[in-house]
Amino acid sequence: MEGTQRNGRDGGGDMYSTAFNFLSHISAQVDPRTGSYGASVELATGEGNCLRGPGFVFRLVFNALRTRDDGFGEGWEVDVTRLEVGTSEPMLSLSGGEMHRVERLSEGYPAFFPDRKLDSFSLIPGPGLLTATIEHVTGMVEGLAAPAGADVLRTVRIVQPNGDGLTLTWESVTTRGLTCLTSVVDDDGVELLRIAYPDLNRIQLTIAQGGDEALEVNFTRDGAQLRDIAIPTLSRLNAAAVAAEDESRWTFDYDNVGSPPLRLLAAVTTPNGIREVVTYAAQGLRLPPNGPRAYMPVVASRTRYLAADPSVRLAAFTYRFNDNRNYFGYGEVGDWKDRHDQLLHLVRPDGYDYAS
Numbered sequence: 386m387e388g389t390q391r392n393g394r395d396g397g398g399d400m401y402s403t404a405f406n407f408l409s410h411i412s413a414q415v416d417p418r419t420g421s422y423g424a425s426v427e428l429a430t431g432e433g434n435c436l437r438g439p440g441f442v443f444r445l446v447f448n449a450l451r452t453r454d455d456g457f458g459e460g461w462e463v464d465v466t467r468l469e470v471g472t473s474e475p476m477l478s479l480s481g482g483e484m485h486r487v488e489r490l491s492e493g494y495p496a497f498f499p500d501r502k503l504d505s506f507s508l509i510p511g512p513g514l515l516t517a518t519i520e521h522v523t524g525m526v527e528g529l530a531a532p533a534g535a536d537v538l539r540t541v542r543i544v545q546p547n548g549d550g551l552t553l554t555w556e557s558v559t560t561r562g563l564t565c566l567t568s569v570v571d572d573d574g575v576e577l578l579r580i581a582y583p584d585l586n587r588i589q590l591t592i593a594q595g596g597d598e599a600l601e602v603n604f605t606r607d608g609a610q611l612r613d614i615a616i617p618t619l620s621r622l623n624a625a626a627v628a629a630e631d632e633s634r635w636t637f638d639y640d641n642v643g644s645p646p647l648r649l650l651a652a653v654t655t656p657n658g659i660r661e662v663v664t665y666a667a668q669g670l671r672l673p674p675n676g677p678r679a680y681m682p683v684v685a686s687r688t689r690y691l692a693a694d695p696s697v698r699l700a701a702f703t704y705r706f707n708d709n710r711n712y713f714g715y716g717e718v719g720d721w722k723d724r725h726d727q728l729l730h731l732v733r734p735d736g737y738d739y740a741s
Contacts, residue, residue, distance in 0.1 A: 413653045417741045420683025433571030434549040441569045456565035458611030470514045471536025474724045558582045642682040643667045660692040670711040676721035710739040
């Protein structure tokens with residue numbers, strides 16, 4: 386039957402589509418192809434190894450379809466390459482957002498990616514699938530490894546063509562019971578990035594800026610959710626202490642939408658006093674029969690106004706999506722297949738069009 390769903394899943398973890406590989410998922414914006422509202426934080430370190438490189442870009446991305454918690458809150462992922470090996474259908478997520486389904490994952494042999502169009506990298510698993518090496522056509526090499534007992538390999542080493550590299554350290558944070566990124570160090574032993582998790586609700590990130598300069602960024606959680614991000618003003622540049630409300634701060638609000646409910650980003654307030662709010666259509670896009678949920682929620686409207694005076698509206702947008710024709714291939718695809726791009730291998734003489 387159409388519109389049916391299977392119980393026991395949150396309706397997100399097995400969602401896979403190459404539609405997500407398009408670089409339209411930028412900070413606090415609506416993706417018009419998927420109808421999702423995403424946010425990201427991007428902070429670059431200086432070049433490591435006495436300016437020979439490489440540098441490191443700390444990127445934190447919110448994805449409601451993934452409930453993984455890297456220490457910053459559910460759905461907020463540190464953007465590094467990951468390889469899931471503890472499943473019959475492994476997935477590779479490259480830093481930058483690309484996702485690839487993996488076949489023939491065997492130690493010592495190149496992995497095969499049935500949905501990949503460009504042969505831009507190779508992946509060779511190590512002994513026991515506890516490590517892996519990714520070689521990019523650019524000459525950059527990534528080393529992946531997993532903490533003891535984990536079934537997800539993550540980037541622990543980045544080496545550029547001239548041999549200089551960075552080492553990423555992941556540690557078990559007892560205050561959270563999670564494996565979290567704690568530092569990025571170059572081959573000269575210089576720490577480019579440090580992350581501390583002093584308690585359940587605070588994360589302190591420090592980025593080296595060269596010499597004695599450093600940028601401090603504070604993240605605050607409320608339970609399982611990231612609530613705000615603040616960049617304290619450097620006290621040495623001020624004659625008096627800066628009040629907390631005067632710090633550069635971003636705040637995030639969430640809403641549970643759909644059935645089963647998805648925790649979606651609902652509002653973002655920026656340091657310049659602008660608040661952006663989105664509403665969702667719970668029955669936005671239909672999924673093929675036997676999918677993890679009957680409908681995928683999509684953004685219905687997006688409004689920007691002054692946080693101090695909501696009557697001052699700066700911009701308003703509305704979105705319409707055809708629930709019967711979408712990137713899941715509803716109406717043409719047969720039964721849903723977990724961890725498959727439902728539309729990628731669909732063959733029709735007249736094609737399959739969808740729009741928003």
